[in-house]
Structure formats: C-alpha cells, structure tokens
Amino acid sequence: MLFIFIHSFKRMKLSGKMITFIISTAIFIGLLIWLPEDIPWSAKATISIMIYGILLWAFESLPLGMTSVFMMILLLFLHAVPIDVALSGFGSPAVFLIVAGMMIAKGVNETLLMNRITYMLFAKWGSSAKGIFIGVFLLMQLQAFFIPATAVRSSLIVPVVLSVLQSVGAKKGSNFSKLMLVGTAYAGNISGTAILTAAIGNILTIEILQLYVGKSLSYLDWFVYAFPVWILLIVIIPYIVWKCFPPEDFSFHILHKQMKQKKEDLGGLSNSELKCIIILSITVLLWMTQPIHGYHPTVPALMAVVLMALPRIGFVKWKKIVSVNFDLVLLIGATLSLGFALIDSGAIELLEELITSENLINIFANPWLAILMVILISQIYHLGVTNVSTAVVTLLPVLISLSLQAGIDPVVVSFTSAITILFGYLLIVETMPNVVVHGTGMINQRDFYLPGLLSTLASTLITLFVAFTWWRWLGFWP
Structure with missing residues (x-):
C-alpha cells in the first residue's frame, strides 16, 4: 500500500x-x-x-x-465587461496587420530571395568572424522593412546562424556560438526600433494612443524620430557583444567558398523573386507615404498578401501563406481586449490613482527627468512583465495618465516607453528573439547577463541623447 x-x-x-x-x-x-x-x-x-x-x-x-x-x-x-468589449481587441487593425505580416513572411520564404541576400552578404563578408557577425546583424535590420514581427524574422535567420556554426565546427559554449546567437537575439530586438510595422509593441502603441488620447504617429513619423536611436544601436550593440565574446580563431575559408558557390548557383533573379521585390517595394512605399494617402498600415499589408497569391500576378499559392501562428493572433487580440476592458470597467482610473503620486507627477513635469523616468520604469516593468505585448498594453495607459496630469505630451512618453520595451537584453523571456535563440540549446541565461547590462545602459544613454538633441531640434520634445 x-x-x-x-x-x-x-x-x-x-x-x-x-x-x-x-x-x-x-x-x-x-x-x-x-x-x-x-x-x-x-x-x-x-x-x-x-x-x-x-x-x-x-x-x-x-x-x-x-x-x-x-x-x-x-x-x-x-x-x-460585455461580450462586445471582451472580444473588441480582435476588431483592431493591429491584429490584421500582424496576420498580414506573418503571411507576407510566408510568401517571401516561398522564394529564394532571402537565401540570395544571405549568400550575397556572406560571399562579400564571410571570410572572417567579424564579417559574418556584421552580415547577420545587418540582414536582420534589412528584414525589418519587409517582414513584420521580430519572432518571424528571428525564426527565419536562426537556421542560417546554426548552419554557419556547424560549418566552422563551433560547439556549444564557444565564444563564437555565443557571439552569433546573442548577437542575433539583440539584432532582432533592435530591428523594430525605427520601423513601425516591424514590432508588435510599436503597432499596439499606435492603437493605444488612438484609443486613449485620439492621437497617433504615422509610419514616417515613427521612422524619423527613431532613426538616430536605431543607427546608434546598430553601431554600439554589436561592438558590446563582440567585446563580451571575442571569437576563437576558426577557419572560414570553406564557408566563404560555399557561400560564393551557392550565390553563383542561384543565377539571375527568378520571376517569383522579381514579383516579390515589386510587391514588397510597393508596400513599403505605401507605408512611407501614409501622411499623404491616409491609409492605415494594415491596408498595404493586406494588399501585399492578396497580390502575392493572386493568380497570374502573384507567385505563391494561397494555401501556402494562409497558415499562420494563431497563438500570436490570440495574444494580440486578447491583450488589446484587456486594454478596452480596463477602460470600460473603470479599472484604469483605479490603477492610475493607485500608481500615481504628487511626487511622481512633479518629476514628470520636468522634461529632463520625464524621459529618464519613462525609460527606467519601462525597463524595470518589462523585467517583471516579460511579454512585450502585455507590457505595452498595461503600462502605457498609466504613463499616458501621468503625462496628461503633468502637462507633457503623452505621444512622446508612449513612444519612448514602446521602443525601450523592445530592448529586452537581460532575460531570455523578455523578447521573442531571445526565446528563439535560446531554443537552439546552444546558449544559457547567464550568457545574456554581461552583454545585457552593458546594452541596457548603452540603450538608455542613446535614447536620452537623441531625446535632448534630435527630438528637440524637430520640435518633438520641449
């Protein structure tokens, strides 16, 4: 017994x-x-x-x-809340933009376009560890223009990185493995900084601003304000990761030769690749010119999906691109529904009273301290609320309330918080790129600590520097 x-x-x-x-x-x-x-x-x-x-x-x-x-x-x-409120998040354009983004990625992946770009980069820079590292980092930034969602971009690039590691014989625990995988995660995290459609947090921020204050930022606005932050991060973050994990002396001769051969084997651009480039270019052009035509970014994205699968015009069958990660769709819809529920139930007012205080409002009233406080609050909050979507939907309403009470622009505060939440360098669970690279089994949580601390500090200083120079010159911040 x-x-x-x-x-x-x-x-x-x-x-x-x-x-x-x-x-x-x-x-x-x-x-x-x-x-x-x-x-x-x-x-x-x-x-x-x-x-x-x-x-x-x-x-x-x-x-x-x-x-x-x-x-x-x-x-x-x-x-x-009533059922129409509980399910209202699924009527948001953000959900359909994410769905369209995943379908676009499926369509692109059905062509050899990303392979061609990868082989071109490695054929040019693949003769050294530094060249390969920089090539992967830049490839992730390039993808951000065409493929919404960091999770999708990371899932596309990680197999390439693993192939490189296998080709040169880099094992788990080697500095080169850590360099490439941690670098890939960080490249994914910062790749959404300046491209509105490149990160779920950005898209949710636009929806929340429209919901709470009736204001928003266009695709071009977001790009202009975030561009200096993005460029500085592209320079400094790879440098930090490189210094933390100086790579061993592997031979890249064979890999470099293979990449050149694969590039040559592909030949000229195929008909499907040309169609893909044209459709993606039109989509990005429509995103960039949003202030002129007024269409929400979801409209060009959905149009791109239809064109990709349209008989004679497109290059992929509908059944190939219609299967998407439904977990992600449910996550976006549910987090937005929670945001609507907080307003409808009156809960957001109670949370504001609980969190805000006169001292905090006085700090926010000082423009020099407000940005710093927003960055610090967002970083600390994201360590606890690791899911980016949840962090954005639950934190931004409170920051918007604080900014309105302090008499400062809630758009700038929300924008600052949103890009800060993207920079999850410390914990594996903070961002999807971190999760994807950790899923390879080649790196551990402890590998993120030192580069994560240094990258967090660097991102904070860069954002502050841009806020008090570039944003002030443009009249975005007092």
Whole structure:
C-alpha cells in the first residue's frame, strides 16, 4: 500500500509550470476576495484578470494562446465587461496587420530571395568572424522593412546562424556560438526600433494612443524620430557583444567558398523573386507615404498578401501563406481586449490613482527627468512583465495618465516607453528573439547577463541623447 502511495505521488509530482499556475491562480482568487469592497465588481474582476494574465504570460504556465483565450473566458464568465468589449481587441487593425505580416513572411520564404541576400552578404563578408557577425546583424535590420514581427524574422535567420556554426565546427559554449546567437537575439530586438510595422509593441502603441488620447504617429513619423536611436544601436550593440565574446580563431575559408558557390548557383533573379521585390517595394512605399494617402498600415499589408497569391500576378499559392501562428493572433487580440476592458470597467482610473503620486507627477513635469523616468520604469516593468505585448498594453495607459496630469505630451512618453520595451537584453523571456535563440540549446541565461547590462545602459544613454538633441531640434520634445 505504501509502495502504491509513493508511486502515485511520484506520478503526480508537480512540474514548474504547474506550480506557477497554482500560485498565479491563488493570487487571482485572493485579489477577487480581498480587493476593497467599495471597488465596483467589474473593475475588481478586470484588475484581477489582468494581473492573472500577466502572471500566466510571464511564467508561460500555459501556452500563450491558451492563456489569451482563458483571459477572455474569465472576462465573460465573471461578467467583468460585455461580450462586445471582451472580444473588441480582435476588431483592431493591429491584429490584421500582424496576420498580414506573418503571411507576407510566408510568401517571401516561398522564394529564394532571402537565401540570395544571405549568400550575397556572406560571399562579400564571410571570410572572417567579424564579417559574418556584421552580415547577420545587418540582414536582420534589412528584414525589418519587409517582414513584420521580430519572432518571424528571428525564426527565419536562426537556421542560417546554426548552419554557419556547424560549418566552422563551433560547439556549444564557444565564444563564437555565443557571439552569433546573442548577437542575433539583440539584432532582432533592435530591428523594430525605427520601423513601425516591424514590432508588435510599436503597432499596439499606435492603437493605444488612438484609443486613449485620439492621437497617433504615422509610419514616417515613427521612422524619423527613431532613426538616430536605431543607427546608434546598430553601431554600439554589436561592438558590446563582440567585446563580451571575442571569437576563437576558426577557419572560414570553406564557408566563404560555399557561400560564393551557392550565390553563383542561384543565377539571375527568378520571376517569383522579381514579383516579390515589386510587391514588397510597393508596400513599403505605401507605408512611407501614409501622411499623404491616409491609409492605415494594415491596408498595404493586406494588399501585399492578396497580390502575392493572386493568380497570374502573384507567385505563391494561397494555401501556402494562409497558415499562420494563431497563438500570436490570440495574444494580440486578447491583450488589446484587456486594454478596452480596463477602460470600460473603470479599472484604469483605479490603477492610475493607485500608481500615481504628487511626487511622481512633479518629476514628470520636468522634461529632463520625464524621459529618464519613462525609460527606467519601462525597463524595470518589462523585467517583471516579460511579454512585450502585455507590457505595452498595461503600462502605457498609466504613463499616458501621468503625462496628461503633468502637462507633457503623452505621444512622446508612449513612444519612448514602446521602443525601450523592445530592448529586452537581460532575460531570455523578455523578447521573442531571445526565446528563439535560446531554443537552439546552444546558449544559457547567464550568457545574456554581461552583454545585457552593458546594452541596457548603452540603450538608455542613446535614447536620452537623441531625446535632448534630435527630438528637440524637430520640435518633438520641449
């Protein structure tokens, strides 16, 4: 009998994810019970569900998509908000922009275009570790113009990096492996800085600004204000990673020769590649000229998807590009729905009263301190709320409220917070590029600490420098 009991106990041994799920659930129930009785039920339920969702998304106790559906069920089951509010996030243009972005990536991947660009870069710079490292870093930045979502870009480039490591015989634990993989993660993180459509956090920021203050930034506005930050990061972040992981002396002769041969074997541009380049160029042109025609970035993205699959005009079958990562779609829709629920239930007003204070408002009233505070708050908050989408949707409303009370521009505050949240250098779970490269099994969490600390400091100083020079010259910041 004792043997059976012990055997059963072993079989029931709780996994780490189950433990975090139980703890998160206990916190959720505790909030429902112990939040003050004078708080209206809808606000109390919404706040509890939001914190529950943050915990589940942060610890990934459940798959991201499952947590997203679970949060919507709770909003409805507990009568926190009406059904049209609970599902309203899925009517947002941001969801369709992400869907279109993933479909565009599928279409591009059906051609040899990315292979051709990769072989061209490696054929030119692939004779040394530095050349390959810089080539991969720049390739990730180039992808940002055409492929929305850092997760998609990282998933496309990591197999290339692994192939390089295998070709030169770099093993797990080698400096060159760490250099290439950590560098790829950081390249993915900063690749969305200046391109509005290149990161989910950027897209959500535009939606939140429109929702809360009725203002927004165009694709061109975002690019102009963030461009100096992006350029400085492209120069400084690779330098930091290189200094942290000086590579061993591998021979790149064979790899360089292979890349040249593969480039030559591809021959001239195929018909499908030419069509892909034309469609992508038209899409980017429409994004850049948004202030002229007024179309939301989702419109050109959806148009690109249709053109890619349109008979005779396109180059890929619809069935090839229609399969997307539905977990990501559910995540974006659910986080936006939570944002709408916070407003509808009155929970956002309670959270603002809880978080804001007279001292904090006085600090925000000083433009020189406001940007620094926004950066520090965003960095610290993102360490706890690791999911970028959740961090943006839950933090920006509070920062918008603070900025309005302090009499400063909420657009600048939101923009600063959004790009800061992209720069998740320290923890694996902070960004999807970090998660993707860690999933290779070639690097560990400790490999992120030193370059992460230095990169965080560098990003902070760069953003402050640009804010008090470039932004002031353009009249974006007082």
